[in-house]
Amino acid sequence: MSNIKYILGSFGDPDDLMHGIEQLQANNIKIHDVYTPMPIHGIEAKLGIKRSRLDILAFFCGITGTMSAFALIYLTSVVDWKHNIGGKPALALPDFIPIMFELTILFCAFSLVGAYYASTHLFPGRAPRVMDLRATDDRFIIAVDAQTNVDHGKIDGLLKDAGALEVKHNERKYISYE
Amino acid sequence: MSGHNESILREPLITGQDITYAKITNDVLMPVENKPNRAWWIGFILSLCGATLWVVAVGYTFWFGIGAWGLNKTVGWAWDITGFVWWVGIGHAGTLISAVLLLFRQNWRNSINRSAEAMTIFAVICAATYVVSHMGRPWLAYWVLPLPNQFGSLWVNFNSPLVWDMFAISTYFSVSLLFWYTGLLPDIATIRDRATGVRRKIYSIFSFGWNGNVKTWQRFEAVSLILAGISTPLVLSVHTIVSMDFATSVIPGWHTTIFPPYFVAGAIFSGFAMVLTLLLVARKVLGLENYITMFHIESMNKIIILTGSIVGVAYITEFFIAWYSGSEYEQYAFINRSTGPYWWAYWMMMTCNVISPQLLWFKKIRTSIPATWILSIVVNIGMWFERFVIIVTSLHRDYIPSSWAMFYPTWVDISVFVGSIGVFFTLFLLFLRVLPSIAMAEVKMILKSASEQEKLKQIKEGHLDKEQVKEYIESLEKFDSVKQEEYAKI
Numbered sequence: 001m002s003n004i005k006y007i008l009g010s011f012g013d014p015d016d017l018m019h020g021i022e023q024l025q026a027n028n029i030k031i032h033d034v035y036t037p038m039p040i041h042g043i044e045a046k047l048g049i050k051r052s053r054l055d056i057l058a059f060f061c062g063i064t065g066t067m068s069a070f071a072l073i074y075l076t077s078v079v080d081w082k083h084n085i086g087g088k089p090a091l092a093l094p095d096f097i098p099i100m101f102e103l104t105i106l107f108c109a110f111s112l113v114g115a116y117y118a119s120t121h122l123f124p125g126r127a128p129r130v131m132d133l134r135a136t137d138d139r140f141i142i143a144v145d146a147q148t149n150v151d152h153g154k155i156d157g158l159l160k161d162a163g164a165l166e167v168k169h170n171e172r173k174y175i176s177y178e
Numbered sequence: 179m180s181g182h183n184e185s186i187l188r189e190p191l192i193t194g195q196d197i198t199y200a201k202i203t204n205d206v207l208m209p210v211e212n213k214p215n216r217a218w219w220i221g222f223i224l225s226l227c228g229a230t231l232w233v234v235a236v237g238y239t240f241w242f243g244i245g246a247w248g249l250n251k252t253v254g255w256a257w258d259i260t261g262f263v264w265w266v267g268i269g270h271a272g273t274l275i276s277a278v279l280l281l282f283r284q285n286w287r288n289s290i291n292r293s294a295e296a297m298t299i300f301a302v303i304c305a306a307t308y309v310v311s312h313m314g315r316p317w318l319a320y321w322v323l324p325l326p327n328q329f330g331s332l333w334v335n336f337n338s339p340l341v342w343d344m345f346a347i348s349t350y351f352s353v354s355l356l357f358w359y360t361g362l363l364p365d366i367a368t369i370r371d372r373a374t375g376v377r378r379k380i381y382s383i384f385s386f387g388w389n390g391n392v393k394t395w396q397r398f399e400a401v402s403l404i405l406a407g408i409s410t411p412l413v414l415s416v417h418t419i420v421s422m423d424f425a426t427s428v429i430p431g432w433h434t435t436i437f438p439p440y441f442v443a444g445a446i447f448s449g450f451a452m453v454l455t456l457l458l459v460a461r462k463v464l465g466l467e468n469y470i471t472m473f474h475i476e477s478m479n480k481i482i483i484l485t486g487s488i489v490g491v492a493y494i495t496e497f498f499i500a501w502y503s504g505s506e507y508e509q510y511a512f513i514n515r516s517t518g519p520y521w522w523a524y525w526m527m528m529t530c531n532v533i534s535p536q537l538l539w540f541k542k543i544r545t546s547i548p549a550t551w552i553l554s555i556v557v558n559i560g561m562w563f564e565r566f567v568i569i570v571t572s573l574h575r576d577y578i579p580s581s582w583a584m585f586y587p588t589w590v591d592i593s594v595f596v597g598s599i600g601v602f603f604t605l606f607l608l609f610l611r612v613l614p615s616i617a618m619a620e621v622k623m624i625l626k627s628a629s630e631q632e633k634l635k636q637i638k639e640g641h642l643d644k645e646q647v648k649e650y651i652e653s654l655e656k657f658d659s660v661k662q663e664e665y666a667k668i
Contacts, residue, residue, distance in 0.1 A: 012199075033391045034391065034392045035391050037199060037203075037364070037619060038364075038620070038622040038623045039399050039619070044396040052397050055404055058404050072324060076324060076336070077335070080333065083332075092337055096336060098339075098342040098346065098419055098422075099336060099342055101411075102412075102415065103345065105353060105408050105409075105415075109408060113401065116360070116398075117386065119397065122388060124383055124386055127387060128367065128382055128385060128387045128388065128389055129387065130389050134371070135389070135390055136364065136367045136370075136371045136389075137199070137368055138199035
C-alpha cells in the first residue's frame with residue numbers, strides 16, 4: 001500500500017476540468033471533490049450535488065421575522081401601553097408595515113447566511129482545508145482518493161488526457177496544515 | 179458553462195490581450211500585497227486629517243451639546259439631517275450594483291460591485307454617526323430601541339417614521355455587511371493562500387476556512403441570489419422610509435406623496451456619481467483599466483442621466499402640484515424656495531442635478547474620463563444642496579412671520595461635514611490596502627465569455643457576421659485600454 005492519499009489533477013481551464021470529470025466518471029472513478037477559484041455552472045449536476053434548500057429556510061425565517069415584528073408592535077403599542085395619537089386607533093396596521101417588512105428582511109438574511117456558514121462549515125478562524133494552494137488562484141483541481149482508487153497510473157493518464165497541466169500525488173490530505 | 183460564446187455585439191467587459199486567471203489575481207492583489215505608493219499615502223494623510231477634524235467636531239458637539247451648531251428654534255434641522263440623507267443616498271448605489279444588477283444579470287457589475295458595496299458600508303457608517311450626534315444626548319441613543327418602560331421611557335412610538343428609520347437603517351447596514359462579507363470570503367482565501375507568516379494567519383481567520391469546493395460554491399451562488407432578491411426591496415424601502423421622515427409631517431414643502439420615488443431616484447443618482455468619483459481615480463492609481471473599462475464608465479453615466487432626469491421631473495412635478503393643490507402655504511413654500519433668500523441654493527441644486535447631467539447625452543462627454551469625473555462631483559454637490567433646500571427652506575419660514583429665521587452654520591457644522599468626508603475616504607483607502615477592490619472570482623467567471631481577447635479570437639476564426647464585427651470594432655474606439663492597432667488590419 002503506498003503512502004499516497006490523494007491524487008490531484010490541476011487544470012488551467014474550466015472546460016478541460018469538466019472534460020476531466022467526465023473522463024473519470026466514465027471510468028467509474030469516484031471523485032472526492034473539486035476545488036475551483038470561481039463558481040462553475042453545471043458542475044454540481046455532474047457531481048450529483050443536490051439542490052440547495054437554503055431558499056426554503058430563508059422563506060420561513062423571513063415569515064418568522066414578519067410575525068415577530070407584528071407581535072412586538074401589537075403587544076407593546078396595542079396591548080401593553082396604548083398611545084393616544086390624535087384619537088386614532090391603537091391598531092394602526094398600515095403604520096406597522098415598514099417595521100414588519102424590515103424585520104422580515106433582517107431575519108431572512110441573517111438566518112440564510114447563518115445556515116449557509118453552518119452547512120458549509122465556515123466560521124472565523126476555521127483551519128482552511130486546502131489540498132492545493134493554487135485552487136483559490138488560477139487552478140481548477142480534481143481530487144481523487146488514492147486509497148480507494150488503486151490504479152494510480154490509469155487516473156494519471158485520464159487526467160493528463162483531459163488536459164491537466166499537472167498531476168500531483170499528495171501524501172497528506174490537506175497541505176495547509178502546519 | 180464558462181465556454182459559451184457571447185454575442186460579438188456586446189462590448190467587452192475585460193480588455194487586454196494577455197489576461198489569464200493568474201494575471202487577474204496578480205493585478206487585483208497588487209495594492210494588497212505590496213507597499214502603498216505615494217498617491218495612496220497623500221490621500222490617506224489628507225483623509226486622516228479630515229477624520230481627526232471629525233473626531234474633534236463630534237467630540238465638541240457631545241461635550242457642549244448641539245447648541246454648538248448653528249440651529250435656532252425655527253430651523254431645528256439643518257446640516258445634520260442634510261448630511262445624513264446625503265450619505266444614506268450615496269450608499270444606495272452599492273446595493274443597487276450588487277443586488278439589482280445581479281437580478282438583471284448585468285455582468286458588468288462583476289468588476290465594480292466590491293468597491294461599490296464597500297462604499298455603501300462606509301457611507302452608511304457616516305450617515306449613522308450623524309443620527310447619533312444629532313440626538314443631543316448620544317449616551318441615551320438606546321432609547322430609539324423598543325425597550326420597556328423601566329429603561330426610563332415609554333415604549334417607542336411605532337407609528338413614527340423616525341422609529342421605522344431606525345429599523346430600516348440598521349437592517350440595511352447589517353444586511354449589506356453580510357452580503358459584502360460573504361462575497362469577500364473567496365477573495366480573502368486567495369490572499370491567504372498566497373501569503374506567508376503572520377499575514378497568512380490573519381487572513382486565515384478572516385477567510386472562515388474557505389476552500390472553494392463545489393458544494394460551497396454552489397450554495398454561495400444560491401445565497402447571493404437570495405440576498406440580492408431581498409436587498410432589492412430593502413434598498414428601495416430604506417430611502418422610502420428616509421423620505422417619510424419628511425413626507426409624513428405637515429410642513430409645507432415636505433408633505434408630499436412624491437417623496438419616496440423621488441428620494442430613491444435621487445439616492446441612486448448620487449450613489450452612482452460617488453462610485454464614479456472613487457473608481458475613476460482608483461482604476462488609474464491601482465492600474466485596473468483592463469477591468470473597469472470605458473463600458474463600465476459609460477453604463478454608469480447612462481444610469482446617471484436616467485436617474486438625474488427622474489429627479490428633474492420630480493422637481494417640476496413638485497412645483498406643479500404645489501400650484502395645482504391650491505394650498506397657499508404650499509405655493510408660498512415653493513415660490514420662496516426658488517426666489518426667496520435661499521434662491522441660490524435652489525438654483526445650485528437645479529443646475530447641478532437637472533441641467534449639467536444632461537451633458538452626458540453627448541457621447542464625447544460620457545466617454546471622457548475628466549469630464550465624467552468633474553460631472554460626478556457636480557452631481558454630489560447638487561444632491562447635497564437638494565437635501566439642504568428641502569430641509570432648510572421648508573423650515574426657515576415658520577407659521578408666524580416673527581419667528582422667521584435664517585440658518586448660518588458654525589465651524590462645528592462645517593467640521594462635522596468635512597470631517598465625515600475624511601472618515602469616508604480614510605475607510606475607503608484602508609479597504610483598498612487590505613482587501614481586494616475587485617471581486618476576483620466574479621471577474622474570472624466572465625473571462626472566457628466577455629473578454630476582449632476571447633472576442634478577438636472569435637473574429638480571427640472568421641465565422642461571424644461581418645456587419646456585426648464592424649459594429650463591435652467601432653464600439654471599441656472609445657476604450658482607453660484597448661490597443662486600436664490590433665483591429666486596424668481586420
